[in-house]
Amino acid sequence: xxxxxxxxxxxxxxxxxxxxxxxxxxxxxxxxxxxxxxxxxxxxxxxxxxxxxxxxxxxxxxxxxxxxxxxxxxxxxxxxxxxxxxxxxxxxxxxxxxxxxxxxxxxxxxxxxxxxxxxxxxxxxxxxxxxxxxxxxxxxxxxxxxxxxxxxxxxxxxxxxxxxxxxxxxxxxxxxxxxxxxxxxxxxxxxxxxxxxxxxxxxxxxxxxxxxxxxxxxxxxxxxxxxxxxxxxxxxxxxxxxxxxxxxxxxxxxxxxxxxxxxxxxxxxxxxxxxxxxxxxxxxxxxxxxxxxxxxxxxxxxxxxx
Amino acid sequence: xxxxxxxxxxxxxxxxxxxxxxxxxxxxxxxxxxxxxxxxxxxxxxxxxxxxxxxxxxxxxxxxxxxxxxxxxxxxxxxxxxxxxxxxxxxxxxxxxxxxxxxxxxxxxxxxxxxxxxxxxxxxxxxxxxxxxxxxxxxxxxxxxxxxxxxxxxxxxxxxxxxxxxxxxxxxxxxxxxxxxxxxxxxxxxxxxxxxxxxxxxxxxxxxxxxxxxxxxxxxxxxxxxxxxxxxxxxxxxxxxxxxxxxxxxxxxxxxxx
Numbered sequence: 001x002x003x004x005x006x007x008x009x010x011x012x013x014x015x016x017x018x019x020x021x022x023x024x025x026x027x028x029x030x031x032x033x034x035x036x037x038x039x040x041x042x043x044x045x046x047x048x049x050x051x052x053x054x055x056x057x058x059x060x061x062x063x064x065x066x067x068x069x070x071x072x073x074x075x076x077x078x079x080x081x082x083x084x085x086x087x088x089x090x091x092x093x094x095x096x097x098x099x100x101x102x103x104x105x106x107x108x109x110x111x112x113x114x115x116x117x118x119x120x121x122x123x124x125x126x127x128x129x130x131x132x133x134x135x136x137x138x139x140x141x142x143x144x145x146x147x148x149x150x151x152x153x154x155x156x157x158x159x160x161x162x163x164x165x166x167x168x169x170x171x172x173x174x175x176x177x178x179x180x181x182x183x184x185x186x187x188x189x190x191x192x193x194x195x196x197x198x199x200x201x202x203x204x205x206x207x208x209x210x211x212x213x214x215x216x217x218x219x220x221x222x223x224x225x226x227x228x229x230x231x232x233x234x235x236x237x238x239x240x241x242x243x244x245x246x247x248x249x250x251x252x253x254x255x256x257x258x259x260x261x262x263x264x265x266x267x268x269x270x271x272x273x274x275x276x277x278x279x280x281x282x283x284x285x286x287x288x289x290x291x292x293x294x295x296x297x298x299x300x301x302x303x304x305x306x
Numbered sequence: 307x308x309x310x311x312x313x314x315x316x317x318x319x320x321x322x323x324x325x326x327x328x329x330x331x332x333x334x335x336x337x338x339x340x341x342x343x344x345x346x347x348x349x350x351x352x353x354x355x356x357x358x359x360x361x362x363x364x365x366x367x368x369x370x371x372x373x374x375x376x377x378x379x380x381x382x383x384x385x386x387x388x389x390x391x392x393x394x395x396x397x398x399x400x401x402x403x404x405x406x407x408x409x410x411x412x413x414x415x416x417x418x419x420x421x422x423x424x425x426x427x428x429x430x431x432x433x434x435x436x437x438x439x440x441x442x443x444x445x446x447x448x449x450x451x452x453x454x455x456x457x458x459x460x461x462x463x464x465x466x467x468x469x470x471x472x473x474x475x476x477x478x479x480x481x482x483x484x485x486x487x488x489x490x491x492x493x494x495x496x497x498x499x500x501x502x503x504x505x506x507x508x509x510x511x512x513x514x515x516x517x518x519x520x521x522x523x524x525x526x527x528x529x530x531x532x533x534x535x536x537x538x539x540x541x542x543x544x545x546x547x548x549x550x551x552x553x554x555x556x557x558x559x560x561x562x563x564x
Contacts, residue, residue, distance in 0.1 A: 004348040004491065006522065006529040011349060011491040059544050066552030108387050108398045227545050234541030238533045242544045243346070243525070249548055253555030290395040298457030299398070301385045 007241035008052040014247055016046065021060070021251025028064050028252070029259025030266070031275045036061040036193030036226075037122060038278075039248065040114075041286060048244065050111055054101070054191065055233035055240045056248070061194040061226040063249040065219045067256050072216030079213045082165045083220040085174050086199075089181025090188075090225035097189025098232045105237070108301060115286050117191050122283035125197050126276050133272035140269060170209065177207060185225045189232070194222035197279060331361045331371070332512045335502045340516070342489065342498075343523035350491045353377070353518060355414075355500060356484040366506070371480045372415065372422035374503040376433055377487050377518070379410030379467075380496030386454045402454040407439055409494035411468050414485045416475035424508030431503065431510060435459060435468050466490045495520055 003014040020042050028035030036057050043053035072078055104110040163174050180202045184195035199218040203209045209217070234240040263271065335357030342351045355375050365371075384407050390399035413435060415422045423433060432438050436459060462468040467490060475485040489498075498518040504511045522530050532540045 001347075002349045002491070003346055004344060004526060006526040007533055009492060009494075059548055062545060063548035063552040066549055067556045070553065070556040108385065108401055112395075112397045227548075230545060230548075231538065231541035234533065234544065235537045238537055238540075240533065240541060240544050242529055242533075242540070242547065245544055246547060246551075249551045253551050257555055257559040290397075292396075293391070294389055294396055296457075296461065297389045298454065298461060299387050299389070300458060300461055301387060302382065 003243070003247075005048070005052075005241050005244050007239065008048045008056075008244055010047050010049075012046055012048075017244065017247040018251035020046075021248035022255035023251075024248075025064060025252035025255025025257075026259040026262075027255075027278065029068070029256035029261075030263040031259075031271060031278075035064055035252070035256075036188075036195075037118070037191070037197060037282060039252075040191065040193065041118065041282060043244075048241075049239075050114060051105060051237060051239045052241050052244070054114065055230065055237070056245045057193065058188060058226045058229040058233065059240055059242075059245040060248045060252055061188075062223060062230060063245075064252050064256050065194060065223045065226065067253050068260075069216060069219040069223060071260060072219060075212075075216070077213050077216035078220050079165055079209070079217045080220070081163070082170075082177060082207075082209070082213075083217050085163070085177045086181035086184075086217070086221040087224050089178035089183075090185035090221060091228055093182035093185025093187075094189045094225055094229050094232065095185075096182075097186040098229070098236055100186075101190055102236060112290075114191055115290055117187065118286040119283055119290065121187065121191075121198060122279050122286070125201060126279035126283055128201065129272060129279065130276035133269050133276060137269045137273070165209075170207070172207065180206065181221065181225075184222075185229075188222075188225050189229045194219075194226050196222055330363065330366070330511075331359055331504060331506075333502055333504050333514045334358050334360055335500075335514045335516060337500060337516050337518060339518070341519040341521065342493070343521060344493055344495070344526055345522075345524045346526055348491065348493070348526075350493075351489045353487045353489060353500075354484060355487060355502065355516075356482075357502060357514075358483070359481050359504060365480050369507045371477065371511075372417045372505045373475045373477055373483045373485075374416075374419075374422055374433060374505060375412075375414045375475060375485055375487070376438070376501045376503075377410070377412045377489075378408050378438065378499045378501075379494055379520075380498070381406040381408045382494070383407075384458070386458050388454070388457070402451050404455070404458060407458060407462075409467065409496075410489070410498070411435055411438055411462075412471070412487050413469070414471045414474045414487060416473065416477040416483065418472050419470070422505050422508070423503075423510075427505070427508060427510050431501075431513070433501075433503065435463075435470055439468075465492070467492075489520075493520055495522055 001014045002011050004011045020039065024035040024038045027038065039060055040053050040057040043057065044050055069078065101110060104113050162171055164171050180199065184199050187193060187195045187198060196218050200214055203214045203218060204211060230240055335355065338354035359371060384404040385401055386404060387398045387401040389396045392399065413433065419434065428434050428437050439459060459468060475483055477483045498520055500516040500518060501513060503513045
């Protein structure tokens with residue numbers, strides 16, 4: 001069934017969109033990430049204009065994060081105080097990201113910037129995750145090997161404005177989580193992603209949060225960052241396509257719930273290797289577009305009156 | 307059926323208009339529809355342009371009559387960018403501003419274009435695609451960079467936005483004509499200008515203009531207008547939809563234990 005999208009102004013197959021939402025939702029439920037890093041490039045691929053894909057992608061992440069956080073809430077795995085601190089940084093980062101996005105749109109370099117962000121961040125996170133999870137798998141095979149210390153003191157713990165985060169069992173400065181939040185908020189605005197794939201490792205390795213509260217807290221703050229991003233995009237460039245979002249969400253929320261059920265049956269370290277490979281695959285695909293000579297060198301963008 | 311209707315209309319039109327002082331040969335033209343609504347299930351539209359040639363005397367001898375039909379969509383300023391290989395990757399480098407280019411332009415003719423229209427008449431009436439596009443508004447900047455204008459024409463032709471269909475106008479007895487113009491799925495809102503030219507020996511004998519209104523309708527119109535007129539409310543509404551969907555799915559799935 002072909003459907004004309006009112007904001008994107010392209011006609012696409014409705015079932016294809018539900019399918020994309022479903023597959024991405026399944027993966028996001030499986031791995032506990034928002035799935036924005038998959039949905040935005042997929043939307044580019046089926047011909048949705050980049051600006052609409054980024055803004056609508058953020059809207060879709062809101063829905064999948066809410067669905068995910070509700071599941072985590074039942075396990076009491078959300079650190080609200082940490083979430084709010086991350087959020088404060090996130091808002092600032094998101095506002096900055098929207099501004100950068102507009103400036104780059106005008107200069108015609110937004111596609112490049114988004115693509116480069118994808119290559120750099122997905123590549124980095126994918127490699128780190130792959131290395132870490134392979135090491136964990138090897139360690140699991142050798143019993144009696146040295147166990148990692150649960151809590152390591154780093155430079156992060158020497159900063160001022162300390163605060164108690166009871167759910168995470170931490171007493172640290174609010175500055176590092178704010179910076180992490182700001183950085184992820186920035187990415188969310190520019191890449192149309194929730195930023196879970198950066199947030200989760202940052203929380204574990206940089207802030208030293210226990211793994212069990214990480215996913216819930218990350219999702220909790222992603223809801224608000226992406227919600228803020230969605231509204232900002234809607235106001236500043238009118239690029240949120242509600243009809244597109246509805247179809248993606250419909251597929252996404254169902255897929256996410258199925259993914260979460262399947263995820264319980266898989267082993268954690270295997271799952272991390274799979275996620276790492278998936279992230280690297282997306283990174284490789286985007287990088288290929290940058291490196292290979294395009295079929296058509298010229299492109300048309302809406303211009304402004306002189 | 308539509309052709310029959312056209313025929314009847316044309317026959318009625320002939321004696322009615324015969325009294326008025328007019329060029330020896332004049333066009334009477336109509337459209338199968340004068341408005342197009344873009345709704346959610348919009349998948350392109352086909353407009354039939356039909357009509358007849360009215361004349362007071364017998365058909366002149368010599369070169370036969372030709373018909374040229376053009377349909378032009380609303381124009382908008384554009385930026386054409388070129389990717390270049392820099393730092394090992396392909397990135398947008400040079401750009402040229404085009405003051406105004408039609409979002410859609412179709413030409414249909416009853417004979418090969420070169421036969422139906424002379425170059426001077428094309429220049430005067432701006433009929434062929436490159437002429438029409440250049441006429442609307444090419445900045446000095448773009449004038450000096452023909453590669454960019456060619457790229458614009460090439461990309462739009464590949465998208466089905468700029469169409470030239472020679473010999474697609476059926477002309478019967480040098481009097482009745484009809485053609486179908488397909489409007490693509492990705493259609494821009496606005497007024498579409500339809501022009502019908504009557505030519506003989508490559509010279510324009512008569513011309514008429516009609517308009518088609520293309521508007522978003524129903525849900526499409528609602529979404530588009532609210533996104534542009536109430537952006538904040540629209541943004542908040544899309545959040546509420548997302549929140550309800552996320553919450554709804556989690557409630558639904560916690561009911562079904564499986």
